[in-house]
Amino acid sequence: MNTSDFLSLLAEHQEKELLFEYTEGTLVGTNYHITEVKHVMVDSVDCGAGTDAWTETVVQLWESPSELGKPDYMTAFKALGILKKVGTIKPYILEAELKIEYGNARFHATQLYVNSFEVKEKQLLLKLSTVPTDCKAKEACGIIENTIPEAACSPESGCC
Secondary structure, three states: OEHHHHHHHHHHOOOOEEEEEEEOOEEOOOOEEEEEEEEEEEEEEOOOOOEEEEEEEEEEEEEOHHHOOOOOOOEHHHHHHHHHHHHHHOOOOOOOEEEEEEEEOOEEEEEEEEEEEEEOOOEEEEEEEOOOOOOOOHHHHOOEOOEOOHHHHOHHHOOO
């Protein structure tokens, strides 16, 4: 999901509570806050010397210990208000991939993708997922079906 799609989804469902499912059946607590929005520009070089660049919007969630047991989730309206304010200070790149950054005592801090969403009677549920790391230079490195030939990792191979 990109930033534009996320903002549009929130605008379309402003009256609903906004929930985040970070692993199947496990939700970010009702006591979450949006604590930071990062406008990230990635400029990378992979192990095969290929270059790439892209942008991301990272929305950080944090659970406030002082609000543990809070009965209601933040509404999409409130989240959209926070995000609109951020956008007036630092404009969004609307095509940027959206990530949700989250962690708690039972789940390591990480950046998650919005895999899908469900619209329920009173809730907008965003289902998050991780994506494993991958080699972008498989062809250059001679990697086939997750096997690494020994020659591919030698200093003379031009890879890794």
